[in-house]
Amino acid sequence: MRLKEPKPERRKNADRASRPVVKRVFLVLTALMIVGLAGLRLLGLIMPDNPSLKVPENMVASILTPVQSGFSSVVESIVNYLYTLKLRSNLELSYNNLKQENEQLVYQAMLADELQYKLSVYEDLYKEVSANEGMNPLVATVIDRDPGNYFSVFTINKGTNDGVDDFMAVTMEGALVGYTYNVSATKASVRTIIDSQASIAALISSTRDQGTVRGTLGVDGTAMCRMYYLPDDHLPRPGDAVVTSGVGMSFPKGIPVGTVRESTRGMESNKSYIVVEPKVDFEHIEYVIVLRYQPEAEAVEARSNSSSSLSFTPLETAKPIPTIQIGSDFYQLAPTPEPTVTPTASPINGTVLLTTVSPQVSTTPAPNSNSYEYQVPSSLATSNSYGFTLAPTATPTPTPPPLDVSVEEDQ
Amino acid sequence: MVKKGLKFLILTLLCYLLQSTVANYITIWNVAPNIALAIIAVVSIALGRKYTFIMALTVGYLLEVMLPALDYMNLILYPVCGMLGALGFSDKSERKLEEERSQGKRGGNLPAHIRTILCTLLSISVFEAVNLLYIYLNGIQLDANHYQRGIISVLYTTALAALIQFPLRWWLGTYKLKKAR
Numbered sequence: 001m002r003l004k005e006p007k008p009e010r011r012k013n014a015d016r017a018s019r020p021v022v023k024r025v026f027l028v029l030t031a032l033m034i035v036g037l038a039g040l041r042l043l044g045l046i047m048p049d050n051p052s053l054k055v056p057e058n059m060v061a062s063i064l065t066p067v068q069s070g071f072s073s074v075v076e077s078i079v080n081y082l083y084t085l086k087l088r089s090n091l092e093l094s095y096n097n098l099k100q101e102n103e104q105l106v107y108q109a110m111l112a113d114e115l116q117y118k119l120s121v122y123e124d125l126y127k128e129v130s131a132n133e134g135m136n137p138l139v140a141t142v143i144d145r146d147p148g149n150y151f152s153v154f155t156i157n158k159g160t161n162d163g164v165d166d167f168m169a170v171t172m173e174g175a176l177v178g179y180t181y182n183v184s185a186t187k188a189s190v191r192t193i194i195d196s197q198a199s200i201a202a203l204i205s206s207t208r209d210q211g212t213v214r215g216t217l218g219v220d221g222t223a224m225c226r227m228y229y230l231p232d233d234h235l236p237r238p239g240d241a242v243v244t245s246g247v248g249m250s251f252p253k254g255i256p257v258g259t260v261r262e263s264t265r266g267m268e269s270n271k272s273y274i275v276v277e278p279k280v281d282f283e284h285i286e287y288v289i290v291l292r293y294q295p296e297a298e299a300v301e302a303r304s305n306s307s308s309s310l311s312f313t314p315l316e317t318a319k320p321i322p323t324i325q326i327g328s329d330f331y332q333l334a335p336t337p338e339p340t341v342t343p344t345a346s347p348i349n350g351t352v353l354l355t356t357v358s359p360q361v362s363t364t365p366a367p368n369s370n371s372y373e374y375q376v377p378s379s380l381a382t383s384n385s386y387g388f389t390l391a392p393t394a395t396p397t398p399t400p401p402p403l404d405v406s407v408e409e410d411q
Numbered sequence: 412m413v414k415k416g417l418k419f420l421i422l423t424l425l426c427y428l429l430q431s432t433v434a435n436y437i438t439i440w441n442v443a444p445n446i447a448l449a450i451i452a453v454v455s456i457a458l459g460r461k462y463t464f465i466m467a468l469t470v471g472y473l474l475e476v477m478l479p480a481l482d483y484m485n486l487i488l489y490p491v492c493g494m495l496g497a498l499g500f501s502d503k504s505e506r507k508l509e510e511e512r513s514q515g516k517r518g519g520n521l522p523a524h525i526r527t528i529l530c531t532l533l534s535i536s537v538f539e540a541v542n543l544l545y546i547y548l549n550g551i552q553l554d555a556n557h558y559q560r561g562i563i564s565v566l567y568t569t570a571l572a573a574l575i576q577f578p579l580r581w582w583l584g585t586y587k588l589k590k591a592r
Contacts, residue, residue, distance in 0.1 A: 026416070027461050027462075027465065030465055031461070035468065038468060038472050038475075038486055041475060042483065045482050060472075060473070061477060065477075067424070068432070068477065072432045075432045075433055
């Protein structure tokens with residue numbers, strides 16, 4: 001039984017009992033070593049001239065320096081990596097922020113461009129409206145457009161509720177767009193002058209030859225006009241302005257329609273018209289002005305029926321005053337009579353005095369609200385949407401008579 | 412025992428290396444934490460006073476040798492601060508516990524994690540107080556900025572100790588020991 005007693009167990013227990021002692025001794029020795037090193041360090045600080053006290057320090061430093069430099073390089077590389085990550089994330093964040101900001105700026109720029117365009121359009125509209133107040137203008141927005149290839153018709157958002165009626169002139173940028181038709185309470189259709197069904201009385205401003213302008217969209221597919229019924233004895237020149245004549249529909253007189261593009265009427269026998277290039281860009285119509293102009297026939301009628309009838313009252317004839325007095329000792333010059341004040345044409349006591357008023361010469365006629373002739377705004381009068389500037393039309397000159405051939409053909 | 416000693420040696424070396432290299436990279440408002448005191452406080456609660464003394468003295472000595480900013484300062488201050496924390500919050504001895512129980516008290520220790528935080532708070536507070544006192548004795552008038560930096564250092568180091576105590580205690584095998592009991 002004794003032989004079977006576990007000797008290793010006893011040894012194990014002995015080992016366990018001896019462990020705390022060894023551990024304690026080890027700890028005490030370690031602590032003493034460190035305390036000794038610390039003491040040497042203190043002594044070394046107190047006695048810096050003794051080099052032997054520096055030996056343990058130098059030993060520790062020589063052992064620790066490579067370890068510390070390795071550890072430091074590892075830490076530095078980790079820090080650099082983290083810094084790079086941070087920088088990259090910051091860059092990405094900055095990039096995203098800048099991209100977003102750029103998108104916002106682009107949107108704002110587009111919005112600004114749009115608003116600036118609208119502002120310029122409104123400015124032009126305002127100028128045109130204020131220049132033609134007598135035409136009772138009304139700004140309308142295009143709300144629908146006929147996409148057909150043969151007709152040029154669009155719809156505006158004004159109707160009879162706003163005083164719009166059939167066959168009223170529609171303008172844009174100081175030029176004729178077309179006329180209203182099919183007017184309802186809240187909207188009206190506009191047939192443009194390039195529509196082949198449109199027919200407008202017009203005249204050539206230089207020669208004052210009258211004719212009829214018709215669209216060619218349904219004829220040959222081009223956004224042009226042709227002018228018919230011109231007298232044969234005048235040949236319009238390319239560049240001559242074509243304006244409304246005010247004949248026929250209730251159109252004001254003088255609305256620019258376009259310019260003469262081809263004038264071969266007298267040369268080719270099969271061309272009994274001239275080609276007129278419209279002034280309006282029909283592809284980009286957003287806002288138009290409806291001229292609610294009505295010939296004031298009622299006003300004329302009322303004026304004729306009024307009790308205060310107009311009567312011609314002649315002025316007293318001026319009697320000549322002799323400037324040389326006979327019988328005097330000398331030929332004396334009489335003082336020149338002072339010019340009297342020019343009488344105004346205001347009714348006096350129910351009568352109208354007809355006086356001779358000297359016409360005032362002005363280079364540019366001021367817009368007159370009571371004028372019945374269309375006034376092209378000054379800013380639009382000089383602008384030409386076709387990329388070239390036409391030479392000013394010369395004063396009417398006698399147009400050479402058409403060639404004999406054409407005359408013969410026409411007959 | 413060898414394994415534990417090796418771990419302790421590595422931890423001591425790591426304590427010094429982290430304090431000398433990493434602390435400068437993790438500043439808050441230009442105030443670096445005292446990683447060494449935080450690790451010493453964790454060791455105080457996990458391993459006891461003897462290990463604390465050896466570790467604090469070693470780290471103090473290494474810092475004194477390698478980074479001698481002020482003579483004697485690191486060599487004395489680290490062991491003193493570490494031992495103060497250890498004396499206050501390390502595990503009570505059986506004799507002490509028995510004495511408390513005989514007096515009718517509860518006779519136990521606070522949770523180790525809380526003691527680690529309190530130990531760090533005490534150590535770093537003493538460390539910062541001595542530093543400020545040293546500055547003041549050198550003729551520099553202390554202002555709010557000094558106190559602010561001291562408070563930030565105390566709070567930051569305590570928070571750091573509260574965080575790193577979990578991996579360190581796990582690495583030292585404290586949780587394994589608790590499970591065996």
